[in-house]
Amino acid sequence: MTSPGLLSSSFVLHPIKSRKLFLPWNPSLPRPRISLCSAEPNSLRKAASGGGRERRNPMDGGRTRGGGPGGRSPRRSSYGTSRRSSIKKSFAQEQVVFTKPVAEDPVVAIIGGGVAGLVCALTLEERGIRSTVFDTGVHGLGGRMATRVIDPKPLVFDHAAQFLTVSDSRFQKLVDRWFEKGLVREWKGLIVELEAGGHTTLLPYSAKRYVGIKGMRPLMDSIICENNLVNIVRPCWISNLEPFNGTWRLTEREEQHGQFDAIVIAHNGKCANRLLSTSGLPLLTKQMKTLELSSVWALLAAFEDPLPIAENEDFGSFEGAFVKGVQSLSWMANNSSKLFPLDSGIPQCWTFFSTAAYGKQNKVPQENIPNATAEKVKDDILEGVESALGLSQGSLQKPFYTRLQLWGAALPTNTPGVPCIFDPKGRAGICGDWLLGSSVEAAALSGMSLAHHMADYFQTGGTQSDEFAIGLNNSFHAIDGHDIGQFPGLQPEKQSEQQACIAV
Numbered sequence: 224m225t226s227p228g229l230l231s232s233s234f235v236l237h238p239i240k241s242r243k244l245f246l247p248w249n250p251s252l253p254r255p256r257i258s259l260c261s262a263e264p265n266s267l268r269k270a271a272s273g274g275g276r277e278r279r280n281p282m283d284g285g286r287t288r289g290g291g292p293g294g295r296s297p298r299r300s301s302y303g304t305s306r307r308s309s310i311k312k313s314f315a316q317e318q319v320v321f322t323k324p325v326a327e328d329p330v331v332a333i334i335g336g337g338v339a340g341l342v343c344a345l346t347l348e349e350r351g352i353r354s355t356v357f358d359t360g361v362h363g364l365g366g367r368m369a370t371r372v373i374d375p376k377p378l379v380f381d382h383a384a385q386f387l388t389v390s391d392s393r394f395q396k397l398v399d400r401w402f403e404k405g406l407v408r409e410w411k412g413l414i415v416e417l418e419a420g421g422h423t424t425l426l427p428y429s430a431k432r433y434v435g436i437k438g439m440r441p442l443m444d445s446i447i448c449e450n451n452l453v454n455i456v457r458p459c460w461i462s463n464l465e466p467f468n469g470t471w472r473l474t475e476r477e478e479q480h481g482q483f484d485a486i487v488i489a490h491n492g493k494c495a496n497r498l499l500s501t502s503g504l505p506l507l508t509k510q511m512k513t514l515e516l517s518s519v520w521a522l523l524a525a526f527e528d529p530l531p532i533a534e535n536e537d538f539g540s541f542e543g544a545f546v547k548g549v550q551s552l553s554w555m556a557n558n559s560s561k562l563f564p565l566d567s568g569i570p571q572c573w574t575f576f577s578t579a580a581y582g583k584q585n586k587v588p589q590e591n592i593p594n595a596t597a598e599k600v601k602d603d604i605l606e607g608v609e610s611a612l613g614l615s616q617g618s619l620q621k622p623f624y625t626r627l628q629l630w631g632a633a634l635p636t637n638t639p640g641v642p643c644i645f646d647p648k649g650r651a652g653i654c655g656d657w658l659l660g661s662s663v664e665a666a667a668l669s670g671m672s673l674a675h676h677m678a679d680y681f682q683t684g685g686t687q688s689d690e691f692a693i694g695l696n697n698s699f700h701a702i703d704g705h706d707i708g709q710f711p712g713l714q715p716e717k718q719s720e721q722q723a724c725i726a727v
């Protein structure tokens with residue numbers, strides 16, 4: 224058990240038991256090395272020379288932080304740390320400063336294997352830089368690009384991102400690569416606005432919508448499958464970041480995962496706040512803590528028969544609908560017709576999302592959903608479907624399969640409007656959808672931007688620190704998107720213009 228008294232030991236997260244390690248390294252390349260030079264984190268020289276992990280905080284008048292014999296025992300959270308002390312530390316953290324030149328062949332640790340983290344790794348590779356992506360995913364990479372496949376039928380559901388849109392030529396190139404590999408196609412199915420009672424309106428929609436042919440997740444796997452310079456470690460929950468001898472040392476509970484020349488935080492929410500709160504990166508921590516996220520319930524439901532959806536005279540029945548006027552429902556999509564448009568007579572797999580307002584009202588710990596809440600939410604969403612379709616209460620056929628999930632950190636509701644954040648003193652950056660908006664495209668562009676920014680920084684040897692600082696003090700503004708993201712054509716005009724003005 225690590226002591227909460229040591230700043231460097233910080234908190235302990237529950238690990239995922241089973242472990243799988245993918246190592247698509249080119250064996251001819253050296254493994255990430257353990258560097259013993261170039262470390263200059265302000266407060267760590269003493270610790271390093273003392274041979275231990277203990278750090279002293281000058282703000283404490285040189286006293287060792289936290290407990291220890293005779294010390295006060297702070298109240299602990301379920302993660303084995305004092306919440307009060309974590310919050311205090313995050314605001315009073317001492318900035319880590321690396322002063323020695325960056326290694327000639329730097330290796331970057333990317334924590335989070337969603338779109339942003341993976342595109343960051345891919346772009347670093349294009350710039351000749353090695354990276355290791357750490358991701359918690361038990362079933363696969365991709366984060367909110369999750370696809371759930373239930374055998375033996377199989378039933379297939381896109382679990383979060385439903386489709387993607389493209390407005391930027393750099394993201395278009397990535398989508399074109401997926402096209403070439405036969406992984407995406409345009410979703411031509413009808414998408415409408417559906418009002419309670421079953422009234423549908425066609426969307427004034429101009430942007431093309433793309434979907435993964437086998438769901439969204441395979442797009443994520445394809446990003447790294449042919450790469451030599453990207454190492455993937457999953458499932459792995461990085462629980463501690465520690466500057467150590469000129470590098471960042473990453474650990475998952477007590478297990479060390481190597482040392483890296485720079486780090487990328489490619490996830491957000493509670494977990495990122497905890498990870499950063501004792502990292503020695505106060506500016507990154509402050510920005511991450513300013514981010515606000517919605518919560519959305521997702522219900523996956525498979526029905527034997529098609530749902531009774533009224534046909535539009537010109538366009539037939541819809542495959543996806545943004546729902547208005549129903550509190551427990553904001554989106555519904557028929558995955559069977561989206562993913563298997565040519566197959567008939569197959570089970571009807573639907574993904575339903577609650578509104579963010581409903582998610583907020585019914586929020587519980589997502590890793591431990593009480594049964595009573597799960598039942599209530601499931602009933603509310605299915606009643607919402609009845610109401611949206613204008614069906615009488617209790618007349619909707621019973622699904623033969625359901626699965627409920629709470630996306631506790633679903634979508635950002637505010638953004639600093641910068642492509643990425645980078646702290647050159649601490650050699651640490653952030654990428655993610657929230658920096659530019661709330662969509663797959665925003666996440667990918669952010670990952671690309673951070674990778675190029677870091678590669679340029681490495682080229683200078685890491686000496687021109689201030690010049691490379693980005694996004695550390697930008698203020699946030701609200702995101703006016705739909706509950707499941709921002710799409711070209713759907714957001715208010717003002718915002719589209721604003722987005723177009725953001726140079727990435």
Ligand SMILES: Cc1cc2nc3c(=O)[nH]c(=O)nc-3n(C[C@H](O)[C@H](O)[C@H](O)COP(=O)(O)OP(=O)(O)OC[C@H]3O[C@@H](n4cnc5c(N)ncnc54)[C@H](O)[C@@H]3O)c2cc1C
Nearest residue numbers: 335337338339359366367384385386461490655656662663
């Ligand atoms: C319900 C819902 C519907 C959506 N629908 C759409 C849509 O139709 N179209 C669209 O464009 N966008 C949609 N979005 C948004 C889109 O999914 C996201 O913008 C995008 O996937 C975010 O990617 P990301 O890489 O920034 O983050 P994430 O996908 O969240 O990736 C972060 C990854 O980091 C991992 N991680 C977290 N902590 C750690 C740790 N300590 N150690 C290691 N790994 C860690 C997580 O497990 C995760 O895999 C939707 C989102 C939701 C929730």
